[in-house]
Amino acid sequence: MSTQQQNKATVTAGVLIIGNEILSGRTQDTNLNHIARSLGEWGIQVREARVVPDVEPHVVNSVNEMRATFDYVFTTGGIGPTHDDITADCIAAAFGVELVVSDEIAAVIQQRPAPADVMESRMRMARIPKGASLIANSTGGPQGFRIDNVFVMAGIPRVMQAMLENLEGELEGGAVVRSRSVSAYLGESQIAAALAEIQARYPDIDLGSYPFVRDNHYGASLVMRGTDPAQLDAMLEDVKAAIVAAGETPRDIVAE
Amino acid sequence: MSTQQQNKATVTAGVLIIGNEILSGRTQDTNLNHIARSLGEWGIQVREARVVPDVEPHVVNSVNEMRATFDYVFTTGGIGPTHDDITADCIAAAFGVELVVSDEIAAVIQQRPAPADVMESRMRMARIPKGASLIANSTGGPQGFRIDNVFVMAGIPRVMQAMLENLEGELEGGAVVRSRSVSAYLGESQIAAALAEIQARYPDIDLGSYPFVRDNHYGASLVMRGTDPAQLDAMLEDVKAAIVAAGETPRDIVAE
Numbered sequence: 001m002s003t004q005q006q007n008k009a010t011v012t013a014g015v016l017i018i019g020n021e022i023l024s025g026r027t028q029d030t031n032l033n034h035i036a037r038s039l040g041e042w043g044i045q046v047r048e049a050r051v052v053p054d055v056e057p058h059v060v061n062s063v064n065e066m067r068a069t070f071d072y073v074f075t076t077g078g079i080g081p082t083h084d085d086i087t088a089d090c091i092a093a094a095f096g097v098e099l100v101v102s103d104e105i106a107a108v109i110q111q112r113p114a115p116a117d118v119m120e121s122r123m124r125m126a127r128i129p130k131g132a133s134l135i136a137n138s139t140g141g142p143q144g145f146r147i148d149n150v151f152v153m154a155g156i157p158r159v160m161q162a163m164l165e166n167l168e169g170e171l172e173g174g175a176v177v178r179s180r181s182v183s184a185y186l187g188e189s190q191i192a193a194a195l196a197e198i199q200a201r202y203p204d205i206d207l208g209s210y211p212f213v214r215d216n217h218y219g220a221s222l223v224m225r226g227t228d229p230a231q232l233d234a235m236l237e238d239v240k241a242a243i244v245a246a247g248e249t250p251r252d253i254v255a256e
Numbered sequence: 257m258s259t260q261q262q263n264k265a266t267v268t269a270g271v272l273i274i275g276n277e278i279l280s281g282r283t284q285d286t287n288l289n290h291i292a293r294s295l296g297e298w299g300i301q302v303r304e305a306r307v308v309p310d311v312e313p314h315v316v317n318s319v320n321e322m323r324a325t326f327d328y329v330f331t332t333g334g335i336g337p338t339h340d341d342i343t344a345d346c347i348a349a350a351f352g353v354e355l356v357v358s359d360e361i362a363a364v365i366q367q368r369p370a371p372a373d374v375m376e377s378r379m380r381m382a383r384i385p386k387g388a389s390l391i392a393n394s395t396g397g398p399q400g401f402r403i404d405n406v407f408v409m410a411g412i413p414r415v416m417q418a419m420l421e422n423l424e425g426e427l428e429g430g431a432v433v434r435s436r437s438v439s440a441y442l443g444e445s446q447i448a449a450a451l452a453e454i455q456a457r458y459p460d461i462d463l464g465s466y467p468f469v470r471d472n473h474y475g476a477s478l479v480m481r482g483t484d485p486a487q488l489d490a491m492l493e494d495v496k497a498a499i500v501a502a503g504e505t506p507r508d509i510v511a512e
Contacts (some may be wrong), residue, residue, distance in 0.1 A: 015386030020464055023302045024481065026435075027466070032307070036281030046279045048314070051288070051305040054464070058304070083446040083452040084466040096331055121448030179282075189337040189370070192377030196339040197496070206295075208276055208310070209338040210283070211412055225280065 011174035013039055014066035015049040018059055018077040018087055021157055022051050031076045031160050038164055041174025044072060054078055067150050072171065077155030079144065081121045085180035092129035092151055099127045104134055105142050136166040175227040180236040183252040184243045185219045195222065196241035202235045204228065269428035270322035271305040272313055274333040274343055275411055278300040278307050287332045287416050294420055299429025300328060310334060323406050326426065333411030334374055335400065337377045347408055348385035349489035355357055355383045363399050430484040437494040440499045440509040441475045450498035458491045460484065
């Protein structure tokens with residue numbers, strides 16, 4: 001695979017979070033946020049995320065819809081050794097291929113000795129869809145895998161992160177989306193008309209307005225996202241001027 | 257609307273989180289977790305969540321798919337006064353109805369005086385799809401709205417929460433899913449075979465195994481979810497016995 005290329009067409013991704021524990025509210029997901037930020041730095045834009053239960057048809061349908069829609073799909077969760085870890089089975093079903101044992105994953109698993117029944121359960125993690133390649137796991141545990149444009153990673157955040165960082169060189173990114181942001185203590189409606197005019201003047205930059213409440217004061221963060229730094233800088237000046245015209249002070253200016 | 261009914265058939269929900277800021281990684285979503293926990297207590301099970309950008313066809317398609325699939329759909333985000341707040345337009349398009357001005361929301365908006373141009377932007381928040389009813393907003397701001405089985409709420413967590421709590425009496429829940437959980441410092445594979453056997457004996461209870469890393473020790477939380485307390489209690493005893501048989505100590509036992 002080539003390393004990251006600048007100014008290619010837009011490259012998109014979908015994220016599929018597999019796990020009942022997120023849908024029941026027992027666990028707060030943080031993987032989407034980490035994946036979105038990392039991919040963004042590599043020039044890949046997350047366009048949709050789905051959280052689905054550990055139920056085969058549900059996972060299979062979501063994988064097939066997302067891999068047909070986006071350049072890349074990243075899944076988290078369901079690749080452990082227990083009965084409810086069904087992600088490998090689902091990905092194989094989605095691609096219509098059988099599961100095979102990866103000798104390379106088996107070797108990692110067998111490095112740590114265990115009684116026969118424990119080893120048998122652990123070996124469940126060596127099963128990958130036929131034709132898949134591996135995603136290195138620098139925590140020392142079993143690897144994730146890739147088949148076509150679908151990347152299958154662990155659900156534990158630190159293991160998922162260790163897998164994702166190994167993918168940077170393998171993914172082809174497009175133009176990197178940069179951002180400018182500025183905040184002000186004002187109601188969004190005080191500058192809504194000005195923002196709409198500014199947005200119309202810069203059709204290639206996405207201008208978002210995100211209200212917040214801080215110390216019982218209402219405010220708004222104005223965030224500009226796009227690939228052209230000169231346009232971003234010009235738009236930022238216009239938004240700052242709109243804040244000043246509304247009688248407030250531009251704060252927390254960030255360029256990323 | 258009737259108040260909550262116990263032991264009705266399963267009642268399901270989908271959650272649709274609308275907002276570029278979640279997909280870019282700028283903002284960590286917490287609304288899904290709050291909605292999932294609240295609905296769970298009311299006997300409504302969240303079966304899928306999607307995060308989609310502020311792009312009309314994307315929102316419209318997701319709303320239409322989810323409202324056909326689940327008993328209820330809850331959306332967050334995109335109902336403010338700025339140009340990027342397009343949720344009301346999208347819901348109207350999804351239902352094939354026009355937007356109308358809600359006199360009741362307009363009255364709330366007009367309570368706070370403002371210059372004409374600011375008021376005009378704010379009045380954007382009074383637009384609701386024809387046929388929608390309102391969701392009270394105890395923060396004092398503009399209301400959310402409901403049309404058929406779709407509930408449209410704000411994106412700011414404290415405003416969303418204020419809207420959601422007003423819905424409790426309006427939603428018909430099914431049997432409430434309860435849980436039992438127990439943790440142990442062991443690798444999941446040490447009890448994977450036992451867990452699979454236990455799961456097979458209790459087909460109506462969902463047994464999930466969630467690995468964790470705490471103070472550099474690997475452990476697993478075993479979580480049982482279902483509607484029958486007697487089965488849950490019996491299954492918990494079996495799981496505890498499996499942990500003891502693996503030479504470890506059951507910890508952090510919780511019944512909810």
